Amino acid sequence: MDFQSSRRAMLIAGCCLSWLGAPGLAQAETSVPEGLSATDIVVTARKTPEKLLDAPMSVSARSAADLAAPRLRDFADLAGDFANVSMSGGIAGGLQGQIAIRGIATLVRNIGLESGVGIYVDDVFIGRPDSYNMDLLDIDRAELLRGPQGTVYGKNTIAGVVNIVSKAPGDKPSASARMDIGNYGLIRTQAALSGPLADGLKGSVAVGYVSRDGYDKNLSGGPNADNADTLSWRGALAYQASDHFSLTLRTDGLRDRSIPGFYSATEIGQYQIGLPGFVLIPQLPAHQINNNRPNSLSRDDAGASLTADLALGGSTLKSITAYRFSHYRASLDDDQQQIDLLSSDLFGDRTKVWSEELRLNGHLFDRATYVAGLYFFDQRASTDRMLAIGNDLNAMITGNPALTTIGAVSTRSYAAFGNVDWPLADALMLSAGARYTVERKDAHFTQDDQTGVFTMFGLPTITFAGHSTNRDLSPTVSLRYAIAPHANVYARVARGFKSAAYNVDLAPSIAGLAAGPEHATTYEAGIKASISPAQATLLLSGFHTSYTDLQVAQITGSGTVLGNAGRASINGFEAEVSLIPLKHLKLRGSLGYADARYDRFDNCAVPLSEGGGATNCVGKRLTGAPEFTAQASIEYGIALPVGRLSANLTANHQSSVFFEPTNSDRFRGRARTVLDTAVTLAQPRWSVAVWAKNLTDQVYETYRDDRSATGVLRTTAYGAPRTFGVCPSSEHSAQLAA
Numbered sequence: 001m002d003f004q005s006s007r008r009a010m011l012i013a014g015c016c017l018s019w020l021g022a023p024g025l026a027q028a029e030t031s032v033p034e035g036l037s038a039t040d041i042v043v044t045a046r047k048t049p050e051k052l053l054d055a056p057m058s059v060s061a062r063s064a065a066d067l068a069a070p071r072l073r074d075f076a077d078l079a080g081d082f083a084n085v086s087m088s089g090g091i092a093g094g095l096q097g098q099i100a101i102r103g104i105a106t107l108v109r110n111i112g113l114e115s116g117v118g119i120y121v122d123d124v125f126i127g128r129p130d131s132y133n134m135d136l137l138d139i140d141r142a143e144l145l146r147g148p149q150g151t152v153y154g155k156n157t158i159a160g161v162v163n164i165v166s167k168a169p170g171d172k173p174s175a176s177a178r179m180d181i182g183n184y185g186l187i188r189t190q191a192a193l194s195g196p197l198a199d200g201l202k203g204s205v206a207v208g209y210v211s212r213d214g215y216d217k218n219l220s221g222g223p224n225a226d227n228a229d230t231l232s233w234r235g236a237l238a239y240q241a242s243d244h245f246s247l248t249l250r251t252d253g254l255r256d257r258s259i260p261g262f263y264s265a266t267e268i269g270q271y272q273i274g275l276p277g278f279v280l281i282p283q284l285p286a287h288q289i290n291n292n293r294p295n296s297l298s299r300d301d302a303g304a305s306l307t308a309d310l311a312l313g314g315s316t317l318k319s320i321t322a323y324r325f326s327h328y329r330a331s332l333d334d335d336q337q338q339i340d341l342l343s344s345d346l347f348g349d350r351t352k353v354w355s356e357e358l359r360l361n362g363h364l365f366d367r368a369t370y371v372a373g374l375y376f377f378d379q380r381a382s383t384d385r386m387l388a389i390g391n392d393l394n395a396m397i398t399g400n401p402a403l404t405t406i407g408a409v410s411t412r413s414y415a416a417f418g419n420v421d422w423p424l425a426d427a428l429m430l431s432a433g434a435r436y437t438v439e440r441k442d443a444h445f446t447q448d449d450q451t452g453v454f455t456m457f458g459l460p461t462i463t464f465a466g467h468s469t470n471r472d473l474s475p476t477v478s479l480r481y482a483i484a485p486h487a488n489v490y491a492r493v494a495r496g497f498k499s500a501a502y503n504v505d506l507a508p509s510i511a512g513l514a515a516g517p518e519h520a521t522t523y524e525a526g527i528k529a530s531i532s533p534a535q536a537t538l539l540l541s542g543f544h545t546s547y548t549d550l551q552v553a554q555i556t557g558s559g560t561v562l563g564n565a566g567r568a569s570i571n572g573f574e575a576e577v578s579l580i581p582l583k584h585l586k587l588r589g590s591l592g593y594a595d596a597r598y599d600r601f602d603n604c605a606v607p608l609s610e611g612g613g614a615t616n617c618v619g620k621r622l623t624g625a626p627e628f629t630a631q632a633s634i635e636y637g638i639a640l641p642v643g644r645l646s647a648n649l650t651a652n653h654q655s656s657v658f659f660e661p662t663n664s665d666r667f668r669g670r671a672r673t674v675l676d677t678a679v680t681l682a683q684p685r686w687s688v689a690v691w692a693k694n695l696t697d698q699v700y701e702t703y704r705d706d707r708s709a710t711g712v713l714r715t716t717a718y719g720a721p722r723t724f725g726v727c728p729s730s731e732h733s734a735q736l737a738a
Contacts, residue, residue, distance in 0.1 A: 045145050045163060046419065047123070047152045048361055048371050053528045056431055056478035056490035058146040058541040058574055060590075064167065067136050070180070070691035070727055071650060071676040073188070075119075075133045079162075080652055082144045083574040084592030086626050088659070089702025090263040090717025095328065097129020098624050098703070102146055102545065103570045103596025104159035104520075105624030107553045109560055111349055111381035112409045112443050112466075112502030116159035116518075118149065122166055122250055124305050124322040125155050127353040127379055131301045131326045134254060135232045138192050138206035140167040146574065147522040147543060148496025150474025151433040154415050155377055158496035158520050166250065169202035169238045170194040175732045180691075182725020185213040186228075197237075205235040215721055216261040219290040220338060226261030226287075230254060244311040249304070256299035256328075263703065264289065265336045267609070267713035281337070286699045286718045291333045292340065299328040315362030324353040334710050340390030341711035343400045347385040354378045364420065371433075372418035379411040383504055387710070389453060401451035403459055407504030413439040419476065427482040434475040441468050443502035445513070457709040458508045458558030458608075468500035470517045487529035496520045501551050503562035512561030512605075515551045522546075536579035545570040552601075552623070554660060557608025557708035565661070566600030568622060584637050592629040596622040604661050607706035609713040620663045628655040643683040650676045659704045666714060672700035674719070689727040697722035 041052040045059045052061055060082050062072075072078055079087040079099055088098040088105070097108045099117045108115050108129045119126040126132065136142075142164050149157035173195030180188035192206035209231050214224030234252040241247065268281040284290060303324035310317045329348035335341045359373035388402040419433025447462040449455050478492035496519070503513045526541030547568040554561050572594035580586050597619055598604075604617035621627070630653040637646030653673040660667045678691040703717040 043141075043143050044165065045143050045161075046371070047359065048369065053486060053488055053530060054480065056429070056480040056488075056492055057494075058524060058526060058539075058543070060144045060539070060574075060576060062142045064140050067139050067142060068178075068729075069648070070678045070689055070725075071693055072136060073180075074135050075162075078136065078142055080654075081631065082592075083576060083590040083629055083631070084146060084572065084594050085144060085160075086624070086629060086654055086657070088624055088717070089719060090261070090715070092659075092703040092705075092717070094133060094260060094262075095130045095330070097132045099132070099159075099162075100624045100626070101144075101160035102543065102572060103594040103622050103625035104545075104547075104550075105622070106551060107555075107623070109553060109555070110503065110505040111351070111383050111407065112441075112445075112504035113515075113551070113553055113562065114156050114498065114501065116156060116496075116498055118153055118155060118157035118161045119164070120153070120161060121164045121252070121303075122305060123307070123320050123357065124303065124324070125353075125355060125377065126303075127324055128326055128349065128351045128381065130299060130328050130349065131254075131324070134252075134301075135190075135208050135210065135230065137190060137208045137232050138167050138204070138234045140165045146541075147492075147524055147545065148474065148476075148494040148520050150472075150494065150496040151417055151419055151435045151476040152371060154375060154417060154435050154437055154474070155413060156498055158498045158518065166234055166236070166252075167192075167194070167204065167206075168248075169204040169236050171196065171202065176730065178727060178729035180725050180727045182212075182723055184215065184723060185211070186723065186725055187211045200240045202238045202240075203236065206233065208232045214259060214261065216264070216287050216289050219284070219288060220292065222291055222294060223259055225259050225289055225291070225295055227259050229257045229259075246309045248307040248309075250307070251302070251304040253302035254299070256297060258297055260295050260297045260330070261289070261717070262295055262332055263336075263715040263717040265334065265712045265714075266704075266716040268335055268337065268339075268341070269708075269711055269713050281339070284337070286716075287721055289336045290338050291336055292338045293333040293343075294331070295333055296331045297328065298330075299326075301326045312362075315360055318357075318359045318361070320355075320357045320359070322353075322355045324351075326351045334707060334712050339392040341392055342387055343390040344386060344388040344402075345710075347383075349381060349383045351379065351381040353380075364422075368420050368422040370418065370420045373416070375413070375415040375417070377411070377413040379409075381409050381411075383407045385506065387454070387459075387506075401453040403447070403449050403454040403506075405445070405447045405504075405506060407443070407445040409441060409443045409502060409504060411439065411441050411499075413437060413499075429480040431478045431480070432476070434473055437470075437472045437474070437497065439470050439472075439499040441500060441502070442466070443504060443514075445502070445504045445507075447507055459506055459709060460509065462507055462510055462513075464510065464513050466500075466502050466514050468514075470497075470499040472497040472499075472517070472519075484529070486532070487527070489527045490525065492522075492524045494522050494524070496522075498551065501553075501562060503553070503560060505560040508556065508559035508561065512563055515562050515564050516549055518547065518549045518551050518564065520545055520547045531579075537577065539576040540573070542573040543571070550598075550622075552661060554605045555607075555705040555707065556605045557612070557706040557713075559709065561605050563603065565598050565604075565617070566602070568596065568598050568601075570594055570596040570622075572596075586633075586635040588631075588633040588635075590629075590631045594625060594627060596625040596627075598622065598661065601661065606662055607660060607664060607667065608708040609706050610662065610664050610666065615662060617661045617663075620661055621658055623659055623661055624657060626654045626657045629653065640681075643681050643687075645679070645681050647679045648677060652676070660706070667704045667706065669701040669704065672698055672719070674698060674700075686728065686730045689729075690725075691727060692722065692724040694720060694722045
């Protein structure tokens with residue numbers, strides 16, 4: 001059966017399964033839960049189960065019911081649901097993983113540079129950022145950990161961690177399905193099966209497919225851009241060999257054949273050798289392109305892990321062995337119009353990752369609990385790119401001369417870690433731990449300008465080899481004091497580390513190809529409380545973070561430069577509150593503030609379209625870091641003879657953000673407030689939701705950069721326009737074998 005036939009079969013199956021008579025999946029996502037309490041929420045943020053109120057750190061959690069809301073469909077949606085978290089759009093979000101937590105965002109354009117935010121799925125580190133934006137398929141919960149997590153996570157967690165936990169195979173047979181049908185030709189289906197397979201063996205499988213026409217209209221009559229064509233899956237086998245030993249095999253994957261929008265070219269100039277400056281070409285409105293060459297993306301991600309749990313008296317030994325593979329090839333029409341500034345812009349990465357974690361959880365002297373472990377990580381990544389001059393970039397250049405880049409980076413990391421929770425008194429808990437890491441990197445890079453033409457545009461021939469070995473000790477100390485049965489205050493000090501980086505990318509010179517390791521120390525204090533009569537929860541934390549040698553990657557217009565900003569500091573807070581003041585009314589709100597600025601950054605590159613050169617960026621705001629993030633949600637439900645009718649309205653706000661460190665207004669994203677809404681009718685056996693996202697059809701920027709060397713003075717990526725649709729869903733947990 002070919003892929004198109006398989007796709008049609010999936011869509012038909014999704015339609016049928018969505019209407020199975022069964023206990024309603026969407027009932028959990030839309031009705032106001034009667035017994036909701038933060039005292040019941042359990043997280044594994046510190047690699048051991050504990051109540052959310054007891055975790056001595058700033059952590060937010062979303063349950064499976066939360067993640068089933070129509071406004072949350074993929075990782076990018078999830079990132080915007082947390083205070084002091086944001087994710088850029090365009091290439092920066094889709095392939096370069098520019099996620100900001102508490103003001104720290106790294107533009108991960110190439111395989112030599114890594115994000116400061118660690119993405120973990122079922123305790124496995126997701127390596128490269130082109131694997132980040134996954135569909136939320138068969139997920140049990142998502143946890144957001146803010147600040148350095150160097151002790152128990154270690155690898156690339158200097159800004160924070162997103163910890164995603166998939167659903168475990170169930171003890172009883174169950175099936176679920178949901179479908180979204182919306183404007184822009186949207187069809188999104190998800191179906192899952194779970195249950196026992198044999199004595200001691202359980203399994204689950206989930207499949208999702210998304211098809212959507214493009215948001216960006218192609219005026220030349222070609223295919224619209226920023227569409228969706230993705231197939232994802234997730235599966236698990238759990239074997240309980242005995243009361244003391246179990247094995248769990250998990251796998252997941254993604255096949256993406258979308259036509260990405262990447263960005264709009266909002267300032268274009270035709271550069272003429274011998275003539276001053278650029279001749280500006282009128283720009284198109286948002287969500288419009290006029291490509292003469294198509295954008296394309298072929299992306300494949302897959303992974304598998306084997307988890308073994310062995311009970312040893314009062315302790316548990318866990319082994320997690322994992323392998324992940326990712327590969328993408330993309331092409332980009334840089335000007336997005338009917339001109340040929342570049343006749344080709346082709347790029348792609350390939351990554352293979354092995355990892356192993358051995359972890360022991362247990363008790364000490366019947367008082368303390370501990371976690372200790374060893375970690376190994378091996379990543380091999382390669383990249384290549386080709387640029388070819390177009391006929392319209394300069395009439396004097398013929399033959400479409402090309403520039404090629406080839407790079408490879410290998411990373412090996414070894415670590416030992418441990419953490420102990422020791423009760424000093426009935427209400428006072430001391431936690432202390434540390435992680436020692438040795439990380440080695442080897443980078444090789446060749447940029448080849450055979451004709452010498454690209455050298456005139458600031459992209460010369462370069463050959464580079466880099467080697468580094470970094471060692472680090474990252475401690476964490478916290479105190480938690482219970483001021484009431486369901487109220488805690490805490491204080492925490494944590495240190496994080498990220499190893500050296502390399503600029504395996506389009507480069508303007510041999511300088512700016514390497515950056516040393518960066519370190520961060522965060523001082524944090526907070527309060528967590530739950531008030532049962534009003535079913536109210538309050539999570540409040542304040543922090544100060546001091547960064548040294550912060551790694552900064554900049555697109556300057558004539559390539560990408562990499563270096564270390566001497567120092568940066570961030571001060572801020574997060575506040576989250578939820579309550580049910582009336583039986584049928586639920587309120588939720590959050591507010592995040594992060595004043596993130598460079599304290600020392602004297603060799604800060606200026607975009608070419610702003611004059612080029614370097615300046616001092618002391619006092620400037622960090623890139624990709626909004627000062628304020630806020631969310632407010634109201635949900636009301638009533639019982640009707642035909643079922644429970646509920647309505648939800650959510651507002652997400654983000655203040656303005658700068659996408660390069662000089663804080664030029666030309667590369668700023670404006671503040672925005674986006675409204676999402678859903679109205680749901682649910683019965684015990686099914687539910688139907690009508691939903692809309694970006695209800696007011698607000699146009700807002702999610703990323704900007706300078707590519708002047710190729711004639712594009714400014715790129716702009718936009719958030720999605722108004723979308724709406726209907727979502728029927730159901731969940732069946734009857735005995736299927738009966």
